[in-house]
Amino acid sequence: MKKDDITIILSCAGMGTRLGIGTTKALVEINGKTILERQLELLKDFKDIRITVGYQAEKVIEVVNNIRKDVMFIFNYDYKHTGNATNFCKSLIGANEYVIEIEGDLLINAEDLKNLVEYSGECIGGTSISSDEPVYMCVECGLVRTFSLNNGNKEWMGLAKIKTEHFTKKEGNIYEILETLLPLPFLEVRARNIDIDTPEDYDKVLKWYKSGCLD
Numbered sequence: 001m002k003k004d005d006i007t008i009i010l011s012c013a014g015m016g017t018r019l020g021i022g023t024t025k026a027l028v029e030i031n032g033k034t035i036l037e038r039q040l041e042l043l044k045d046f047k048d049i050r051i052t053v054g055y056q057a058e059k060v061i062e063v064v065n066n067i068r069k070d071v072m073f074i075f076n077y078d079y080k081h082t083g084n085a086t087n088f089c090k091s092l093i094g095a096n097e098y099v100i101e102i103e104g105d106l107l108i109n110a111e112d113l114k115n116l117v118e119y120s121g122e123c124i125g126g127t128s129i130s131s132d133e134p135v136y137m138c139v140e141c142g143l144v145r146t147f148s149l150n151n152g153n154k155e156w157m158g159l160a161k162i163k164t165e166h167f168t169k170k171e172g173n174i175y176e177i178l179e180t181l182l183p184l185p186f187l188e189v190r191a192r193n194i195d196i197d198t199p200e201d202y203d204k205v206l207k208w209y210k211s212g213c214l215d
Helices: 035-042 057-065 084-090 110-118 174-179 199-210
Strands: 006-012 049-053 072-075 098-103 106-108 123-127 135-140 143-148 154-163 184-188 191-193
Touching (some): 006 035, 006 084, 035 057, 057 072, 084 174, 106 110, 110 154, 123 135, 143 184, 154 184
Parallel strands (some): 006 049, 049 072
Antiparallel strands (some): 098 154, 106 191, 135 154
């Protein structure tokens, strides 16, 4: 699949309240660079990148503009009260045939992102369960069957490639939009969301990143 057929949407509007460090998750530094900078490095060959911003919007925009000037920003001033689906759907106007949704706090193995980009159709990326409070997926025979807050055998990481025309539901969370499209193919990825409550949590993420994002 050609990269020109894909629009990238990074969801960076949230507050990241669990961190307790007064910053949005996208601006957390991992090994000397913010998560957002590392995402943009992986996405440097894509022409159409859109970023939803809300909390600390000016700081997010500054970081992005220091790397490239052609990114579209979509503002959500009500980020305290709306789910990420609202921000996401505002970003779809004029999007390409496919959209790849990436959460702003997601670190992902570069080869696995490449596999998702090159996958021939729609798919949802996920991992083995590693978070304390995950959104679960029930995956059977290579297909995501359901999302759940209670049980499942894989973890939703905020990563999916979907045809733009299939997004109709516009409220709640992104996985709730995807739920209306199930079943969808599942793609195993090596990735981590930044759920950091303690210095030990941060050290674990840093160690995983320095290892090459290999598990």
